[in-house]
Amino acid sequence: MSEVRETKLPGVGVRHEFTNAEGSDLAVIVHHDGRREILAYSSDDPDVCSTLVTLSESDTQTLAEILGVSHVVETVAEIRQDIDDLAIEWVEVPAHSEFSAASIGAGEFRTRTGASIVAILRDHKPVPSPEADFVLEAGDIVVAVGDPNSLSALRSILGQ
Amino acid sequence: MNIEAASLTAVFAAGSAETAAAFIEVGAIVLGLGLLSRVASRLGVTAVPLYLIAGLAFGDGGLVSIDVSEDFVALAAEIGVLLLLFTLGLEYTDEELRNGLRTGIAPGVLDMVLNAGVGLGIGLALGWSFLGALLLAGVTWVSSSGVISKVLADFDRLGNRETPAVLNLLVFEDLAMAVYLPVVAALIIGGTLLETVSSVGVALCVVGLILFVVLRYGVHLSRGLDGGTDESMLLAVFGVVLLVAGGAQLFDVSGAIGAFLVGLALSGPTEERALRLIGPLRDLFAATFFLFFSFQINPADLVDIAGWAVLLALLSAAAKVATGWFAAGRRGVSSRGRARAGTVLIAHGEFSIVIAALGAGIDEGTELGALAAAYVLLTAIFGPLAARFSDQIVARVSSTGRLKSQPRTPV
Numbered sequence: 001m002s003e004v005r006e007t008k009l010p011g012v013g014v015r016h017e018f019t020n021a022e023g024s025d026l027a028v029i030v031h032h033d034g035r036r037e038i039l040a041y042s043s044d045d046p047d048v049c050s051t052l053v054t055l056s057e058s059d060t061q062t063l064a065e066i067l068g069v070s071h072v073v074e075t076v077a078e079i080r081q082d083i084d085d086l087a088i089e090w091v092e093v094p095a096h097s098e099f100s101a102a103s104i105g106a107g108e109f110r111t112r113t114g115a116s117i118v119a120i121l122r123d124h125k126p127v128p129s130p131e132a133d134f135v136l137e138a139g140d141i142v143v144a145v146g147d148p149n150s151l152s153a154l155r156s157i158l159g160q
Numbered sequence: 161m162n163i164e165a166a167s168l169t170a171v172f173a174a175g176s177a178e179t180a181a182a183f184i185e186v187g188a189i190v191l192g193l194g195l196l197s198r199v200a201s202r203l204g205v206t207a208v209p210l211y212l213i214a215g216l217a218f219g220d221g222g223l224v225s226i227d228v229s230e231d232f233v234a235l236a237a238e239i240g241v242l243l244l245l246f247t248l249g250l251e252y253t254d255e256e257l258r259n260g261l262r263t264g265i266a267p268g269v270l271d272m273v274l275n276a277g278v279g280l281g282i283g284l285a286l287g288w289s290f291l292g293a294l295l296l297a298g299v300t301w302v303s304s305s306g307v308i309s310k311v312l313a314d315f316d317r318l319g320n321r322e323t324p325a326v327l328n329l330l331v332f333e334d335l336a337m338a339v340y341l342p343v344v345a346a347l348i349i350g351g352t353l354l355e356t357v358s359s360v361g362v363a364l365c366v367v368g369l370i371l372f373v374v375l376r377y378g379v380h381l382s383r384g385l386d387g388g389t390d391e392s393m394l395l396a397v398f399g400v401v402l403l404v405a406g407g408a409q410l411f412d413v414s415g416a417i418g419a420f421l422v423g424l425a426l427s428g429p430t431e432e433r434a435l436r437l438i439g440p441l442r443d444l445f446a447a448t449f450f451l452f453f454s455f456q457i458n459p460a461d462l463v464d465i466a467g468w469a470v471l472l473a474l475l476s477a478a479a480k481v482a483t484g485w486f487a488a489g490r491r492g493v494s495s496r497g498r499a500r501a502g503t504v505l506i507a508h509g510e511f512s513i514v515i516a517a518l519g520a521g522i523d524e525g526t527e528l529g530a531l532a533a534a535y536v537l538l539t540a541i542f543g544p545l546a547a548r549f550s551d552q553i554v555a556r557v558s559s560t561g562r563l564k565s566q567p568r569t570p571v
């Protein structure tokens with residue numbers, strides 16, 4: 001997943017922005033009233049963008065369904081904004097990670113970092129509340145909850 | 161009770177000639193405003209300048225003047241100010257306000273120094289008292305968030321990279337007004353130096369306290385007002401706004417500020433719902449306010465002050481462009497985007513008129529009103545035009561710049 005940059009637009013909503021595989025910048029504005037706009041930045045002037053489509057809240061769900069995105073992710077993202085100092089992070093296990101074939105129990109992640117692993121996404125399928133004997137593989141996405149310090153500790157020991 | 165009974169009888173018994181005349185006047189006014197608003201949306205501009213022009217044409221010294229319904233229109237205009245400031249306060253969530261305070265200080269202060277400076281300077285150059293100049297400073301300081309958000313949406317610029325800089329400036333101005341308005345309101349009441357200093361102090365303490373409570377505990381007020389049917393919420397919100405405004409007025413803090421703070425206090429879903437419900441009511445009363453404001457301006461005064469108004473508009477446009485240029489530059493935006501941010505800020509509107517109306521009673525009140533009306537007319541019409549053609553202007557300027565430098569850099 002590419003890095004998503006988030007900018008607040010006071011009185012309007014939030015703009016999420018990322019660079020796609022072809023190198024163009026795309027953005028989604030989530031309005032306070034639930035409307036979504038999908039925008040593309042102009043190659044001529046990188047600060048300008050134009051609206052491609054405007055979606056109502058239910059259109060968004062339809063589109064998400066077609067694109068195969070889980071709604072869980074969005075709900076979690078909303079919770080994440082509500083609570084200060086408690087964050088949820090998606091950390092990918094890189095191929096070179098020393099834990100790429102280790103079980104969660106063996107990694108002792110919670111003891112070492114303070115962050116709890118609450119789910120694993122493997123091939124885009126969620127495995128909620130994985131047991132301690134769940135064996136991580138390279139490419140797994142670890143969903144962890146904790147304060148910002150413990151999450152960054154988790155990222156670094158996973159080899160990110 | 162007696163009054164209600166009397167007016168009801170009047171309605172049912174086909175009423176006195178006076179009631180009929182009042183209905184006709186109010187009806188004609190509101191219908192006229194409706195037509196103007198339609199014209200404005202056809203032209204793609206906000207209706208505020210048109211309301212002002214209509215008020216000039218039909219008010220004191222204009223073509224027609226109203227008499228029977230003047231009291232009613234005056235009260236409706238007062239309510240219009242309250243609802244206008246209430247919805248201006250509603251515009252941002254408490255989180256956005258906190259963020260605005262944290263991140264927007266440098267551009268916000270530059271905005272104040274440059275733009276309030278222009279108003280203050282021109283006010284003093286006109287030979288006005290310090291208070292008059294201070295009010296003019298407020299008129300030139302605050303951009304119109306109404307016009308600007310419309311321009312940004314219409315020109316499809318919400319996603320542009322300079323836009324957060326513009327919006328953050330508007331948030332900062334909104335917050336700054338929460339301090340500025342009570343201070344000038346206290347200064348207008350005046351009295352001896354000691355009385356003035358103490359009333360300014362009291363006003364600031366009250367507002368500071370309310371603002372603190374609002375940012376901390378606004379959630380509870382929101383929860384209390386939310387729930388129930390649309391009807392019950394509309395009545396509750398309207399009631400709270402009037403009550404708080406009246407209460408503030410009792411303590412010599414302007415009622416408009418009370419309404420503004422109630423708006424700031426509401427957040428989350430309550431905020432959106434309140435905006436949706438109060439919106440139509442605000443449109444009705446605020447239109448009356450703009451009209452009533454310019455009713456009281458004599459077109460002859462406007463002609464006298466026209467030169468100053470043009471000067472004021474030009475200087476403040478330059479100051480706003482500089483502010484936007486700086487604010488967008490901090491976000492790494494290129495020169496075209498920086499120019500867009502600057503030009504979009506030129507438009508002034510509702511806040512400027514509210515500030516001028518606040519000072520109607522001071523010595524320079526009449527001139528201030530005329531100057532503010534002319535100034536808002538100019539900036540609300542030419543500001544969006546400048547914003548529209550900003551890219552072309554920058555392209556023109558930079559291409560002539562290149563032409564000049566060509567001889568020195570042979571290819």
